[in-house]
Amino acid sequence: MTDLITPVILSGGSGTRLWPVSTDERPKQFLNLNGPLSMFQLTLERCLEPKLFNPPIIVGSTKHAALAEKQLEETGITAAAHILEPCARNTAPAIALAALACENPQDLMLVMPSDHIIKNVSAFQKAVRQSLPLAKARWLVTFGITPNKPETGYGYIQQGDNIVGSVDSFAAKRFVEKPNMENAEKMLAEGGHYWNAGIFLFRADTFLSVLGEQAPEMLEAAQKAMDGAHRDGTQVKPDEPSFASAPSDSIDYAVMEKAEKVAVTPVDPGWSDVGSWDSLYEISSADDQSNVVTGTVTMIESSNNLVHADGMEISTYGIENLIIVASQNKVMVMPRSESQNVRKIVMEKNKDN
Amino acid sequence: MTDLITPVILSGGSGTRLWPVSTDERPKQFLNLNGPLSMFQLTLERCLEPKLFNPPIIVGSTKHAALAEKQLEETGITAAAHILEPCARNTAPAIALAALACENPQDLMLVMPSDHIIKNVSAFQKAVRQSLPLAKARWLVTFGITPNKPETGYGYIQQGDNIVGSVDSFAAKRFVEKPNMENAEKMLAEGGHYWNAGIFLFRADTFLSVLGEQAPEMLEAAQKAMDGAHRDGTQVKPDEPSFASAPSDSIDYAVMEKAEKVAVTPVDPGWSDVGSWDSLYEISSADDQSNVVTGTVTMIESSNNLVHADGMEISTYGIENLIIVASQNKVMVMPRSESQNVRKIVMEKNKDN
Numbered sequence: 001m002t003d004l005i006t007p008v009i010l011s012g013g014s015g016t017r018l019w020p021v022s023t024d025e026r027p028k029q030f031l032n033l034n035g036p037l038s039m040f041q042l043t044l045e046r047c048l049e050p051k052l053f054n055p056p057i058i059v060g061s062t063k064h065a066a067l068a069e070k071q072l073e074e075t076g077i078t079a080a081a082h083i084l085e086p087c088a089r090n091t092a093p094a095i096a097l098a099a100l101a102c103e104n105p106q107d108l109m110l111v112m113p114s115d116h117i118i119k120n121v122s123a124f125q126k127a128v129r130q131s132l133p134l135a136k137a138r139w140l141v142t143f144g145i146t147p148n149k150p151e152t153g154y155g156y157i158q159q160g161d162n163i164v165g166s167v168d169s170f171a172a173k174r175f176v177e178k179p180n181m182e183n184a185e186k187m188l189a190e191g192g193h194y195w196n197a198g199i200f201l202f203r204a205d206t207f208l209s210v211l212g213e214q215a216p217e218m219l220e221a222a223q224k225a226m227d228g229a230h231r232d233g234t235q236v237k238p239d240e241p242s243f244a245s246a247p248s249d250s251i252d253y254a255v256m257e258k259a260e261k262v263a264v265t266p267v268d269p270g271w272s273d274v275g276s277w278d279s280l281y282e283i284s285s286a287d288d289q290s291n292v293v294t295g296t297v298t299m300i301e302s303s304n305n306l307v308h309a310d311g312m313e314i315s316t317y318g319i320e321n322l323i324i325v326a327s328q329n330k331v332m333v334m335p336r337s338e339s340q341n342v343r344k345i346v347m348e349k350n351k352d353n
Numbered sequence: 354m355t356d357l358i359t360p361v362i363l364s365g366g367s368g369t370r371l372w373p374v375s376t377d378e379r380p381k382q383f384l385n386l387n388g389p390l391s392m393f394q395l396t397l398e399r400c401l402e403p404k405l406f407n408p409p410i411i412v413g414s415t416k417h418a419a420l421a422e423k424q425l426e427e428t429g430i431t432a433a434a435h436i437l438e439p440c441a442r443n444t445a446p447a448i449a450l451a452a453l454a455c456e457n458p459q460d461l462m463l464v465m466p467s468d469h470i471i472k473n474v475s476a477f478q479k480a481v482r483q484s485l486p487l488a489k490a491r492w493l494v495t496f497g498i499t500p501n502k503p504e505t506g507y508g509y510i511q512q513g514d515n516i517v518g519s520v521d522s523f524a525a526k527r528f529v530e531k532p533n534m535e536n537a538e539k540m541l542a543e544g545g546h547y548w549n550a551g552i553f554l555f556r557a558d559t560f561l562s563v564l565g566e567q568a569p570e571m572l573e574a575a576q577k578a579m580d581g582a583h584r585d586g587t588q589v590k591p592d593e594p595s596f597a598s599a600p601s602d603s604i605d606y607a608v609m610e611k612a613e614k615v616a617v618t619p620v621d622p623g624w625s626d627v628g629s630w631d632s633l634y635e636i637s638s639a640d641d642q643s644n645v646v647t648g649t650v651t652m653i654e655s656s657n658n659l660v661h662a663d664g665m666e667i668s669t670y671g672i673e674n675l676i677i678v679a680s681q682n683k684v685m686v687m688p689r690s691e692s693q694n695v696r697k698i699v700m701e702k703n704k705d706n
Binding site for chain 1: 373651653654662664665666667668669670671672675677679682683684685686687688690691694695697698701702
């Protein structure tokens with residue numbers, strides 16, 4: 001049994017929370033909104049430490065296979081496997097595919113979404129390292145992000161007792177779905193509650209065994225899909241009818257909330273899910289007028305704005321606290337405080353079409 | 354001597370107050386911001402009443418000759434002459450060219466900028482009709498727009514005594530340059546002050562004779578330019594070196610402020626010089642949410658905005674009192690109250706180039 005970890009990078013998500021830049025054709029994880037690398041590439045590079053990590057397993061959508069391969073190639077990283085989901089079945093079946101693709105049942109998997117930003121990679125790696133003994137001892141380890149505000153957009157994990165012998169890891173006492181503001185404020189004040197970032201560390205066999213207990217039909221579908229998979233180099237195309245028969249469910253619902261040995265390792269690595277334009281503003285470097293600017297932008301008497309000009313020129317005078325995004329012939333303008341309502345625009349526009 | 358009036362349409366202006374839609378290549382008068390017709394075309398159609406008007410004389414820039422001809426053709430109107438200024442010399446020399454192009458010295462000229470909007474054409478034509486006897490009697494008639502606010506962006510004309518025998522026309526007592534707010538408020542409160550809209554009615558010989566007194570070198574330059582003009586159909590290309598030697602001055606400075614028999618006919622024809630995006634908002638029809646919208650625009654929870662989408666799609670959520678203009682790969686965003694500051698953006702961008 002090796003101590004090296006296999007990163008499992010989930011890149012099958014679509015989403016329009018950063019519309020009009022993110023689209024179904026080019027979802028958020030493949031955008032480079034915060035520097036030269038896309039969030040997918042940043043996730044790959046987060047696991048480059050050879051004393052800690054094996055080559056990664058990527059699980060993504062067939063639709064974005066070429067885009068993912070191109071971005072992978074740009075990093076110079078060779079994946080152990082690039083699993084192309086024939087259809088979207090949420091995270092639990094996707095992780096099952098990756099677990100079944102591991103060389104050995106005891107392989108350690110670090111499951112990560114590909115569309116998050118982690119600024120302090122060494123803090124993150126340190127938390128992973130300190131959780132290794134737990135994972136090897138068949139715990140399902142979650143990483144809990146220390147909250148800095150009463151966020152209602154994330155699920156929470158409440159810590160229980162300190163796990164004996166661990167360095168600052170706790171038994172997970174309770175998973176809390178996205179709370180209302182009152183409950184979010186209560187958890188923040190109380191302490192011991194962390195944001196569920198969807199990052200997990202466990203042995204492949206631990207995960208598969210709990211999945212077999214909690215969702216046997218999902219495990220069976222994933223196994224059949226991998227047994228019938230078509231392989232081409234590192235690309236793995238699971239059998240479509242088998243995978244399509246898997247229930248669609250998240251790892252949180254299907255496994256974590258029901259399992260017994262679930263741990264939470266608190267960490268504060270400068271994490272963001274970049275779930276809105278305003279959250280991009282918050283994690284980005286602002287200029288002297290507190291504007292976060294990308295592209296050809298002229299701003300006069302304007303402050304505290306996020307302005308993203310993608311192939312167009314944006315000019316402003318006398319504006320504050322706005323988000324202005326121009327991309328692919330589309331322009332979006334809204335107050336920063338309203339950026340969660342991008343989806344309402346997308347819905348309205350889809351209604352028109 | 355005929356009673357018919359020759360409209361003289363000044364279309365040589367450039368300007369960037371409606372940037373990024375208006376540019377040097379396509380100045381404001383050739384834009385259709387308020388309906389299917391451009392302001393140039395609306396000006397032409399304002400003088401279609403055959404019992405009142407002769408075919409028009411157009412004075413414009415060589416640079417925009419093809420654009421003007423195309424828009425002229427679309428209206429089906431044939432110009433008496435289309436004079437192409439070889440260089441810009443402000444309004445007084447331009448009007449001199451038109452006066453010299455009139456068939457007869459006594460011809461009546463109605464001089465009009467081509468980039469204004471007049472909603473109530475019959476009120477305007479009525480004011481023109483009632484001023485005819487004055488013009489025939491060698492008055493230089495100005496039309497004074499009844500002010501509805503203490504505007505600091507226009508010059509004013511103060512009325513003097515009622516001209517005996519006229520219908521509501523007055524001797525012009527004083528021309529006031531663009532005032533500060535205090536003086537603008539004073540004039541509004543006092544009454545008897547009107548906005549100078551740059552619209553004039555006079556006989557060609559009256560104008561040329563006053564010009565000969567007040568600015569003889571300008572008259573001489575215009576005469577030489579027309580004597581050496583190249584003619585091609587209705588197009589008249591004045592001799593460039595001669596015209597270039599004319600001093601550059603406005604009709605207000607060169608003629609009106611110095612002449613003796615200057616009249617003002619007050620009129621309230623729903624006039625706007627469309628001198629800013631906000632003034633376009635004010636004269637346009639708004640929707641239920643008080644938004645003025647052009648093009649493909651999706652607005653949610655947004656009110657009191659001007660949104661102009663020219664070839665792009667604009668979407669907004671939760672914004673108020675903004676101007677958003679997208680045209681030719683450029684996007685501009687500012688509060689409606691700041692729309693006079695477009696020029697600062699244009700200056701800043703020119704500095705970059």
